[in-house]
Amino acid sequence: MIKYEFLKIMRKKSTLIIMAVSLLVTSFLFGLPIMQYQTYSEDGVIKGKEGIAFSKKQFMDLSVPLSEEYITEIIKEVQQLFENPDNVGYDGNEQFLIGDAYWNDIAPREKLLNMIAKTYDSPNENSGYQKLASLDGNSHADFYQALQTKMQTLLNAPERALSDEQKEYWSSMSGKVETPLQYGYYEGWEIIMSSLELLMIAILSVCVVVAPIFSGEYQAGTDAVILSAKYGKTKLISAKIMASFLFGTLAFTLHVVVACGLPLATFGTDGWNLPIQIANTMIPYPFTFLQAALLSIFIIYLILFAMISLTLFLSSKMKTPYLVLLVLVPVLFLPMFLMPNGTTGAYNLMLFLLPYRAAMPEIGKFISYQLGSLVLDAFSVRAILYAILTIVLLPVARGGFQKHQVI
Amino acid sequence: MELQLQHLSKQYGSKRAVDDITINLTPGVYGLLGANGAGKTTLMRMICGVLKATSGNIHLNGKTMQELGERYYAHLGYMPQDFGFYPDFTAREFMLYMAAVKGLGKEKAKSRTEELLALVNLQDKADKKIKSFSGGMKQRLGIAQAELNNPTILVLDEPTAGLDPKERVRFRNLISDFAKEKIVILSTHIVSDVSYIADIILLMKNGSFLLQEPMATVTDSIKGKVWEVLVDEYEAARYSEQFSVVNLHHENNMVRLRIIDKVPPSPAAIYVEPSLEDLFLYHFGEEVKEEK
Numbered sequence: 001m002i003k004y005e006f007l008k009i010m011r012k013k014s015t016l017i018i019m020a021v022s023l024l025v026t027s028f029l030f031g032l033p034i035m036q037y038q039t040y041s042e043d044g045v046i047k048g049k050e051g052i053a054f055s056k057k058q059f060m061d062l063s064v065p066l067s068e069e070y071i072t073e074i075i076k077e078v079q080q081l082f083e084n085p086d087n088v089g090y091d092g093n094e095q096f097l098i099g100d101a102y103w104n105d106i107a108p109r110e111k112l113l114n115m116i117a118k119t120y121d122s123p124n125e126n127s128g129y130q131k132l133a134s135l136d137g138n139s140h141a142d143f144y145q146a147l148q149t150k151m152q153t154l155l156n157a158p159e160r161a162l163s164d165e166q167k168e169y170w171s172s173m174s175g176k177v178e179t180p181l182q183y184g185y186y187e188g189w190e191i192i193m194s195s196l197e198l199l200m201i202a203i204l205s206v207c208v209v210v211a212p213i214f215s216g217e218y219q220a221g222t223d224a225v226i227l228s229a230k231y232g233k234t235k236l237i238s239a240k241i242m243a244s245f246l247f248g249t250l251a252f253t254l255h256v257v258v259a260c261g262l263p264l265a266t267f268g269t270d271g272w273n274l275p276i277q278i279a280n281t282m283i284p285y286p287f288t289f290l291q292a293a294l295l296s297i298f299i300i301y302l303i304l305f306a307m308i309s310l311t312l313f314l315s316s317k318m319k320t321p322y323l324v325l326l327v328l329v330p331v332l333f334l335p336m337f338l339m340p341n342g343t344t345g346a347y348n349l350m351l352f353l354l355p356y357r358a359a360m361p362e363i364g365k366f367i368s369y370q371l372g373s374l375v376l377d378a379f380s381v382r383a384i385l386y387a388i389l390t391i392v393l394l395p396v397a398r399g400g401f402q403k404h405q406v407i
Numbered sequence: 408m409e410l411q412l413q414h415l416s417k418q419y420g421s422k423r424a425v426d427d428i429t430i431n432l433t434p435g436v437y438g439l440l441g442a443n444g445a446g447k448t449t450l451m452r453m454i455c456g457v458l459k460a461t462s463g464n465i466h467l468n469g470k471t472m473q474e475l476g477e478r479y480y481a482h483l484g485y486m487p488q489d490f491g492f493y494p495d496f497t498a499r500e501f502m503l504y505m506a507a508v509k510g511l512g513k514e515k516a517k518s519r520t521e522e523l524l525a526l527v528n529l530q531d532k533a534d535k536k537i538k539s540f541s542g543g544m545k546q547r548l549g550i551a552q553a554e555l556n557n558p559t560i561l562v563l564d565e566p567t568a569g570l571d572p573k574e575r576v577r578f579r580n581l582i583s584d585f586a587k588e589k590i591v592i593l594s595t596h597i598v599s600d601v602s603y604i605a606d607i608i609l610l611m612k613n614g615s616f617l618l619q620e621p622m623a624t625v626t627d628s629i630k631g632k633v634w635e636v637l638v639d640e641y642e643a644a645r646y647s648e649q650f651s652v653v654n655l656h657h658e659n660n661m662v663r664l665r666i667i668d669k670v671p672p673s674p675a676a677i678y679v680e681p682s683l684e685d686l687f688l689y690h691f692g693e694e695v696k697e698e699k
Contacts, residue, residue: 004504011495220491225552228455228485230477230510406457406487 001236005213005243015209019251022205023258029198030259033191034266042103052187052267058108059185059270066278067180071116072141075132078113081105082133096130112183119147119281123154144179147281154282155366161344166368169375174284183278186271189289190279191263196296197359202255203304204332207311209251210244211321211328214312214401219320224406233402240401241312241394248308249301256297276363283364285377295379296361302386303355307332309393316400332356343367358382408468408559409433410454410590415463417449417614424449426614427463432590434559436582438601438622439594440683441611442691447594448488450611451564454592455485467560481510484558486549488565488594494538498529498548501537502555509556516555523551527581543574550578554585561591567600579603602683610690617690626681633685634666634676646672653688 009015039051046054064070081087087101097106106113106129113129120135121127135141151174154160155167162170217223226232272290276283285292310331314324335354342348343365351357352367358378367378376384410432417425425446441447452458454465456472456479465472472479493501499520506516524530527547537545546566553561563582567575575597582593583604595601601608608625610618618625633653638646643662646652650672654665665679666672667689 001504001507004500004507007500008493008496011493013495220493221487221489222491222493224452224455224457224487225485225490225505226508227457228480228483229505229508230481230556231508232480234477236508404457405459406452 001231001239002242002246005236005239006246009209009213009243009247012209018205018208019254022202023255025201026198026255027258027262029201030191030195030262033195034262037266040107042107055187056185056268056270062109062112063184064182065180066116066143066183068141068143070180071143074109074113075116075135075141077105078129078132079135082130094127094130095133096128115278115281116143119143119150121150123150123157148174151282151284159342160366162366162368163370163375165373165375166366166370169368169377170284170366173286173377176286177275177277177284178286181275181277181281184271184274185268186274186279186289188263188267188269189271189293191267192260192293193276193279193289193296193361193363195259196293196300196361197356199252199255199259199300200332200356200359202252202259203300203307203355203359204329205255206248206251206304207307207328207332208325210248210308210311211315211324213240213244214315214397214404215318215321215324216315218404223404227401227404227406237398237401241398244308244312245305248304252301252304260293260297280364284366285363292361292363296363299379299382299386300359302383302390303358306386306389306393307355309390309397312397313393313400316397316404352378353382353385358386408590409466410560411464411466412450412454413464413466415450415453415465416461417446417453417458418461423614425453425460428615429463430609430616430619432592434588434590435606436586436591436593436604437607437609438605439592439609439611440596440598440601440687441594442596445611446614447611448564449614451485451562451592451594452487454560455483455487455562456480457485477510481556482559484553484556484561486553486563486566488568490549492537492540492545492548495536497534497536498524498540499533501548502552505552506555511556519555519557523554526584527551528577542569543571546570546574546578547581550581550585559589561585561589563591563593565595566593567595567597575600598684598687608683610686612690618686622683626683626686629667629681629686629689631678632667632669633679633681634668634671635663635679636666636673636676637661637663638673651689653685 037051038045038047039055040046041054081097081101082095087097087099088095089098110129113132117127117129117131120131152171155162155170212219217226226236273288276285276287276289276292287295311324311328314327315321318324332355335351335356338351340348340351349369352362362378369376369381412428412430415425415428416423428450439447449458453460467475467479467482496504502520502524503516506520511519521530524533527550529544529547529551532540532544537548540548546569550563550566553563566582567578570578579600582591586604593601593605602622605622607619607621609616618628636646637658638661640662643655643664646664646666650666650668652664652666656663665685666676667685
């Protein structure tokens with residue numbers, strides 16, 4: 001029966017059209033950062049493959065452990081560059097390096113320098129590599145001490161309104177990040193992590209395809225025949241549910257392969273084993289880029305399963321697939337238009353759990369939920385919530401079709 | 408085998424679609440006759456377990472439908488009125504799918520599918536998509552799927568609707584072939600269809616049975632009451648107002664009327680043998696006129 005239910009889904013022209021359009025849109029959205037990618041050299045902008053090769057080459061010398069000694073050394077190097085007035089420009093607002101000093105010593109490692117500098121910035125500051133010139137050049141960099149201090153400042157910021165348990169939770173988690181951080185090239189992973197919510201298009205497409213699973217039978221008038229058959233109210237429903245999940249998983253996986261495959265094929269898989277903190281030192285999760293991406297995608301799979309379950313539930317209750325979509329589309333995309341105004345409070349915490357927002361990793365925002373003394377991070381709560389939704393909605397969908405009356 | 412309907416009712420708001428029906432059905436062909444809206448389809452849906460009765464019970468061999476669960480449905484073959492198909496399935500795929508839903512094993516499903524497709528003369532079209540089928544072909548496929556599990560209760564709701572006369576005859580013969588040792592409930596408002604194949608006529612009006620009679624004696628209630636007269640058009644209008652006219656036929660400038668009445672409507676009236684159609688029109692004449 002599963003085979004035939006799967007065949008029913010696949011035989012529809014609309015299925016193929018929806019999937020083709022969805023794959024094209026996903027390819028375009030995940031391909032956009034690739035198409036727009038550009039880097040700079042002294043001679044101007046370098047785009048496309050050459051730009052990527054140029055950037056990768058620059059990173060080759062930077063694939064090192066960020067030890068205190070190494071950071072101390074490069075801070076000193078930047079400070080020495082600023083000591084020579086010929087190297088320094090001024091735009092009336094701030095000082096910056098110019099000429100060979102910039103193109104030879106800053107540009108090739110500007111991303112690294114900015115990351116280091118940001119660790120010394122106060123929470124709302126974003127001063128760039130210039131910040132390094134203002135640090136005490138005679139002392140040790142104390143980079144990891146600065147990182148911990150900034151982390152504590154962020155956790156204690158009144159606007160975050162974190163409880164002592166939550167602060168302890170995040171401090172403890174960030175304490176597990178292994179140091180010194182290993183630096184390296186990670187462009188492909190950065191694109192993936194910053195675009196994951198775009199996979200909601202794929203989730204919507206899967207839901208559109210499975211929307212007629214039950215309601216399509218009502219609409220076509222086949223409900224009477226199948227519901228009066230021996231397994232119409234029992235095994236057939238299981239077959240329909242399993243076929244929906246099988247299709248959903250396969251179709252979504254195809255989208256994930258395209259979404260992740262494009263940046264990784266273009267920029268390479270470099271960086272998969274590097275700590276995610278090299279993109280933002282304030283991320284408390286002790287993950288590599290690969291681990292963070294896998295966990296984020298796992299959560300999106302759980303969202304997919306819950307949305308398939310919700311679609312099946314609506315499908316069992318509504319007369320046509322169009323009515324199902326009328327409810328489903330706002331559920332999926334309304335959160336896109338709701339903006340968080342912080343990371344705490346009922347509104348924000350709810351918002352971070354809604355489908356669109358839940359697909360965003362929000363990995364550096366210290367989003368946590370507390371029940372008594374139990375503190376859970378956003379990943380855990382999203383996983384629990386969407387697993388529960390799936391478990392609850394599926395029997396309700398089953399009951400909806402079982403109890404359907406042919407009138 | 409006995410299918411018992413006990414005080415079966417279905418209420419939609421203030422309308423009682425099926426009103427306290429009680430009947431014991433044993434193997435045979437039951438012709439369920441009634442005008443549109445009489446409650447035939449509602450009754451059949453309840454028998455097939457796809458519509459819940461407001462009150463009453465259905466028993467098969469002494470056990471309720473609920474008690475039997477899947478075992479009840481295993482006895483059923485149902486061809487609903489105007490039921491849909493999967494347009495992108497071929498006839499064979501549809502049959503194999505239905506066989507799976509009816510719980511037939513793989514080999515049995517294959518052999519039964521081929522056997523039935525041949526029986527309904529669709530073996531040449533087995534691999535054609537259903538969306539390319541004519542109405543008659545779809546109806547034939549419909550009855551073939553109903554027969555897949557060799558059901559002991561075969562419920563056919565208006566199976567000949569939309570068929571041309573030749574196809575209707577073919578269909579009637581098919582149903583007769585399938586009917587052996589089964590309870591066949593066949594609803595229609597085409598009287599001639601049931602008159603050929605039904606053993607028992609169930610005449611349904613306003614949700615209840617007006618009459619339950621074997622085919623052989625069903626017209627007894629109007630025996631000696633059916634007359635034919637040949638009158639002019641002016642007289643025909645007067646007769647239509649005064650008597651229950653079940654048929655009229657123009658012959659040159661005259662009109663031949665078929666009238667049901669206890670006494671001859673005129674000295675010139677000729678007694679004729681009553682038919683099932685006379686009985687139907689006698690009871691549903693007004694509804695039929697309204698439908699027209």
